[in-house]
Amino acid sequence: MREFLAMGGYAAFVxxxxxxxxxxxxxxMLTARRRLRSVRGRIRIRQRNAAPxxxxxxxxx
Amino acid sequence: xxxxxxxxxxxxxxYFKKWIHIIxxxxxxxxxxxxxxxxAGLEQELLAEWGAGVIWVVALLxxxxxxxxxxxxxxxxxxLDLMLLSAVDPAWLALAKAAANWCVFGLPLVLLSPLLGAxxxxxxxxxxxxPATLALGTPALILLAAVAAAxxxxxxxxxxxxxxxxxPxxxPILLFGVRATELAADGFPAGAPLMMxxxxxxxxxxxxxxxxxxxxxxxxx
Amino acid sequence: xxxxxxLHKFASPPHFYxxxxxxxPWMLWSGLAAIAVGAFGGLLLxxxxxxxxxxxxxxxxxxxxxxxxxxxxxxxxxxxxIGLIWRMKLAYxxxxxxxxxxxxxxxxxxxxxxxxxxxxxxxxxxxxxxxxTSVLVMFFLYLGYMLLHASLEERSxxxxxxxxxxxxxxxxxxxxxxxxxxxxxxxQGPTISRLAAPAITWDMLWPLLVMVAxxxxxxxxxxxxxxxxEVLLRERSARWVRxxxxxxx
Numbered sequence: 001m002r003e004f005l006a007m008g009g010y011a012a013f014v015x016x017x018x019x020x021x022x023x024x025x026x027x028x029m030l031t032a033r034r035r036l037r038s039v040r041g042r043i044r045i046r047q048r049n050a051a052p053x054x055x056x057x058x059x060x061x
Numbered sequence: 062x063x064x065x066x067x068x069x070x071x072x073x074x075x076y077f078k079k080w081i082h083i084i085x086x087x088x089x090x091x092x093x094x095x096x097x098x099x100x101a102g103l104e105q106e107l108l109a110e111w112g113a114g115v116i117w118v119v120a121l122l123x124x125x126x127x128x129x130x131x132x133x134x135x136x137x138x139x140x141l142d143l144m145l146l147s148a149v150d151p152a153w154l155a156l157a158k159a160a161a162n163w164c165v166f167g168l169p170l171v172l173l174s175p176l177l178g179a180x181x182x183x184x185x186x187x188x189x190x191x192p193a194t195l196a197l198g199t200p201a202l203i204l205l206a207a208v209a210a211a212x213x214x215x216x217x218x219x220x221x222x223x224x225x226x227x228x229p230x231x232x233p234i235l236l237f238g239v240r241a242t243e244l245a246a247d248g249f250p251a252g253a254p255l256m257m258x259x260x261x262x263x264x265x266x267x268x269x270x271x272x273x274x275x276x277x278x279x280x281x282x
Numbered sequence: 283x284x285x286x287x288x289l290h291k292f293a294s295p296p297h298f299y300x301x302x303x304x305x306x307p308w309m310l311w312s313g314l315a316a317i318a319v320g321a322f323g324g325l326l327l328x329x330x331x332x333x334x335x336x337x338x339x340x341x342x343x344x345x346x347x348x349x350x351x352x353x354x355x356x357x358x359x360x361x362x363x364i365g366l367i368w369r370m371k372l373a374y375x376x377x378x379x380x381x382x383x384x385x386x387x388x389x390x391x392x393x394x395x396x397x398x399x400x401x402x403x404x405x406x407x408x409x410x411x412x413x414x415t416s417v418l419v420m421f422f423l424y425l426g427y428m429l430l431h432a433s434l435e436e437r438s439x440x441x442x443x444x445x446x447x448x449x450x451x452x453x454x455x456x457x458x459x460x461x462x463x464x465x466x467x468x469x470q471g472p473t474i475s476r477l478a479a480p481a482i483t484w485d486m487l488w489p490l491l492v493m494v495a496x497x498x499x500x501x502x503x504x505x506x507x508x509x510x511x512e513v514l515l516r517e518r519s520a521r522w523v524r525x526x527x528x529x530x531x
Contacts, residue, residue: 008336032507233461279442
């Protein structure tokens with residue numbers, strides 16, 4: 001186990017690459033989801049605010 | 062074509078009215094290159110080695126400095142939109158404007174470069190190759206910058222973004238221009254990189270006015 | 283030239299939105315599973331390299347990132363080109379979605395490349411290496427695309443303008459690569475003996491392939507999620523968007 005963690009003396013380089021990569025993977029996943037959620041939220045808010053004066057858009061469609 | 066020439070003539074008239082910009086540009090070029098040589102210390106060998114690179118980089122920056130003049134005034138007062146509404150191909154429009162811009166802001170750099178090269182200790186054939194590289198490279202740079210200028214014409218303080226868009230794309234021209242001068246300074250034939258620069262220029266002339274025209278259309282109001 | 287009809291049908295935003303939502307979790311989880319398997323195989327099962335020792339294991343993280351940096355740039359440029367030629371909103375949405383993902387992978391490729399360079403050629407950075415320099419240029423092209431897109435207020439203008447930039451950039455990238463190679467072949471920099479085409483054995487190769495495949499799946503899933511958000515923004519006033527936004531809170 002200790003041998004595995006030491007990576008033949010290159011531990012700092014190898015493990016920082018591993019760490020960075022997983023940080024990027026996690027970051028991409030979270031930011032993408034958050035973006036979709038926030039866009040949906042914004043559209044919902046817009047829609048609620050717009051609905052009363054716009055009349056019944058269901059009828060128009 | 063005839064409309065292109067008319068645009069060209071008009072551009073010249075406008076630029077000569079704004080002659081202060083031309084002086085500022087030339088002064089910036091001369092002073093920035095001298096600044097580098099002052100900072101680098103007075104070792105002659107070091108200066109000769111760096112001369113081509115410094116002159117090229119400063120030439121690139123001083124041309125970028127003038128780029129907002131290309132489309133922004135015309136966009137702001139609506140001239141550009143009128144021109145786009147007319148039957149003129151926007152590619153010809155972009156080409157004519159870029160050509161005028163090069164004559165006013167690029168050509169002086171080409172003519173001044175042997176002088177600055179000499180002040181950096183370049184000698185002999187290198188003093189001919191340096192302006193030759195600039196003469197081939199700067200028109201291609203202007204065309205590249207014209208695309209970026211068209212893309213950012215609507216932005217208030219777009220010059221920083223413009224530089225960010227142009228600099229990575231300008232890398233090949235810069236590398237070949239500097240390398241040709243270095244080869245000539247070291248006594249090697251510099252024909253190959255010069256021909257590459259010529260090829261870049263031809264490709265730029267063929268493709269970039271069209272891209273700049275499309276960019277003008279895309280960002281039109 | 284016209285696009286075939288089936289493509290138009292597929293590219294209709296509501297259809298894309300629905301299909302993307304359905305396939306996206308599969309891609310995401312299978313991608314993550316493959317990444318886990320590949321990382322396990324690369325870090326534990328693969329034998330150490332006889333020249334580079336264990337440092338070569340960075341390859342399992344560097345190569346997928348570098349590969350995706352290029353692929354996503356291609357996706358961004360092709361999406362932009364399709365958008366410019368056929369005025370297709372969905373293509374722009376995909377291009378805009380690919381940019382931040384590509385930027386992240388390009389940054390990762392640069393960082394892992396530097397961390398690999400230090401033990402192998404003694405320096406984090408070498409300007410003589412054409413690959414490093416052209417990846418750096420690509421990083422700035424991604425950045426330029428995103429900044430231009432963000433600074434133009436109207437979305438359709440931003441799509442077109444940034445699209446032109448992406449297309450100009452993709453034509454330029456091979457030229458940049460070539461020029462830096464030519465430049466460094468004349469400037470005799472430090473002799474770089476990285477990856478002097480060693481015959482890579484199957485034990486070392488399979489985790490790499492699994493890793494690349496997993497990363498591709500993962501990045502496609504993330505790009506699809508972002509593309510869905512971009513589609514919603516571009517179709518804000520369409521009826522299906524109201525339903526979609528209401529349906530999944």
